[in-house]
Amino acid sequence: MDSKFTIPKFQLPGFLASLVGKLPQWPHSLALVAGLNAALKMNLLPVDELAALEDKLFRVRVLDTGGEASYTYRNGLFRPVFTPTREPDLAFAANLSAYLQLLARQEDPDTLFFNRELEITGDTELGLIVKNMLDAVEWPKFPGRLPLIHH
Amino acid sequence: MSALPDLICPAGSLPALKAAVDNGADAVYLGFKNDTNARNFAGLNFDQKNMAEGIRYAHAKGCEVLLAINTFPQAGRVGDWQKAVDAAVDLGVDAIILADVGLLDYAARRHPQQRLHLSVQGSATSYEAINFAQREFNVRRAVLPRVLTLAQVEHVIKNTTVEIEVFGFGSLCVMNEGRCWLSSYACGESPNTVGACSPAKYVKWDKKPGAMETRLNGILIDRFGDDEPAGYPTLCKGRFEVQGETYYALEEPTSLNVVSILPEIIKIGVKAIKVEGRQRSPAYVTQVTRTLRAALDSLAAGSERFHVKPAWQAELAKVSEGSQATLGAYNRPWR
Numbered sequence: 226m227d228s229k230f231t232i233p234k235f236q237l238p239g240f241l242a243s244l245v246g247k248l249p250q251w252p253h254s255l256a257l258v259a260g261l262n263a264a265l266k267m268n269l270l271p272v273d274e275l276a277a278l279e280d281k282l283f284r285v286r287v288l289d290t291g292g293e294a295s296y297t298y299r300n301g302l303f304r305p306v307f308t309p310t311r312e313p314d315l316a317f318a319a320n321l322s323a324y325l326q327l328l329a330r331q332e333d334p335d336t337l338f339f340n341r342e343l344e345i346t347g348d349t350e351l352g353l354i355v356k357n358m359l360d361a362v363e364w365p366k367f368p369g370r371l372p373l374i375h376h
Numbered sequence: 377m378s379a380l381p382d383l384i385c386p387a388g389s390l391p392a393l394k395a396a397v398d399n400g401a402d403a404v405y406l407g408f409k410n411d412t413n414a415r416n417f418a419g420l421n422f423d424q425k426n427m428a429e430g431i432r433y434a435h436a437k438g439c440e441v442l443l444a445i446n447t448f449p450q451a452g453r454v455g456d457w458q459k460a461v462d463a464a465v466d467l468g469v470d471a472i473i474l475a476d477v478g479l480l481d482y483a484a485r486r487h488p489q490q491r492l493h494l495s496v497q498g499s500a501t502s503y504e505a506i507n508f509a510q511r512e513f514n515v516r517r518a519v520l521p522r523v524l525t526l527a528q529v530e531h532v533i534k535n536t537t538v539e540i541e542v543f544g545f546g547s548l549c550v551m552n553e554g555r556c557w558l559s560s561y562a563c564g565e566s567p568n569t570v571g572a573c574s575p576a577k578y579v580k581w582d583k584k585p586g587a588m589e590t591r592l593n594g595i596l597i598d599r600f601g602d603d604e605p606a607g608y609p610t611l612c613k614g615r616f617e618v619q620g621e622t623y624y625a626l627e628e629p630t631s632l633n634v635v636s637i638l639p640e641i642i643k644i645g646v647k648a649i650k651v652e653g654r655q656r657s658p659a660y661v662t663q664v665t666r667t668l669r670a671a672l673d674s675l676a677a678g679s680e681r682f683h684v685k686p687a688w689q690a691e692l693a694k695v696s697e698g699s700q701a702t703l704g705a706y707n708r709p710w711r
Contacts, residue, residue: 274419332659
């Protein structure tokens with residue numbers, strides 16, 4: 226990734242969250258799951274850590290867009306959960322810019338957590354497994370092929 | 377003018393190792409994916425295949441690899457730690473960082489050619505302790521616990537031929553390294569025994585209206601208002617009620633940052649400066665390595681015109697725990 230390109234910290238205007246909150250939530254669920262499955266197909270995710278994710282329910286909430294995606298991992302695939310019937314095992318909440326900074330490896334999750342820009346609730350150990358699993362991924366050099374951004 | 381000290385950077389994963397190497401580390405330190413090292417966190421660290429690749433990558437770019445086997449062998453399982461030492465030698469690491477006296481003895485006898493460093497977990501704060509480790513186990517370098525003043529570090533250096541490594545940046549704890557049992561008090565597990573302080577399975581972050589509560593095995597550690605910076609969920613960084621007042625009774629969440637005293641550290645003959653944070657992500661390793669490399673390189677021609685750039689301090693403050701930094705024990709007036 227070009228180190229000269231940096232993602233600034235920003236917050237989208239409040240009205241956007243109330244607007245997006247009224248839209249169906251499935252598009253970002255599908256996008257997220259497609260990205261994770263692409264990483265799986267490329268054998269980028271370690272088998273040992275994946276086993277700890279089996280049947281766990283994850284929720285990713287984007288505070289300033291009002292978007293929210295839930296998904297699970299079962300039988301070797303990430304799958305969207307459109308109408309979760311229980312509390313997630315692990316939940317992330319942050320503004321869009323924080324997620325983009327994390328995906329681009331521009332900021333460290335601990336930094337965002339210390340500065341209260343990233344909220345992690347639920348099973349803390351599961352959160353650590355997910356964080357360390359994503360940290361250990363050797364993304365392909367060509368940024369256009371980043372599976373989590375390009376879907 | 378003394379030579380520049382080596383910059384020793386943390387690697388919890390292959391991408392973090394590459395980030396350290398690419399941004400100017402002279403050496404990286406890492407650990408196996410098990411309880412033989414004090415950052416035994418789920419999903420972190422290296423299996424043998426990743427480590428072999430990491431060593432190849434680092435060596436190809438002239439960067440040393442130091443392997444931490446810095447926990448204490450547990451009863452009935454001493455063989456696991458000895459096997460880790462053997463594996464490290466087979467992999468061709470430049471040095472093994474050890475804390476346990478029995479393991480130092482094993483490594484020195486079984487692998488007399490292997491370079492050994494005394495870990496900070498070994499808790500050697502005096503030159504007598506360090507010279508003992510040199511005499512008995514041929515230890516070549518000692519990492520000092522973060523409890524000494526700069527004058528005390530200088531005193532140690534003047535009285536030993538063992539190379540001295542000090543911490544230069546990273547989260548601070550109560551710094552009773554190798555002897556701290558606070559985590560075991562709360563959850564029955566500590567770095568010395570399982571390789572992790574306040575293991576994640578005991579940690580709960582609870583979002584409440586206007587605040588976030590942290591619990592460690594059910595014990596309320598802290599309550600952060602929405603605008604307050606957070607810290608790691610360890611007992612030493614908790615806010616507790618003591619004689620009617622609630623405050624950070626042991627220490628505030630903070631990070632050590634020695635950039636402002638780099639000229640003095642170089643002058644007294646410190647051989648290596650270590651960055652804490654194998655549990656942090658590649659982004660942190662990139663930011664801290666790059667910044668300290670720039671600060672050290674600016675001293676290559678002498679310290680007369682050294683000035684601390686605000687951009688360095690801003691970058692380091694951003695990644696600090698508690699968003700604040702301190703010189704720690706290095707400049708405390710009392711001893």
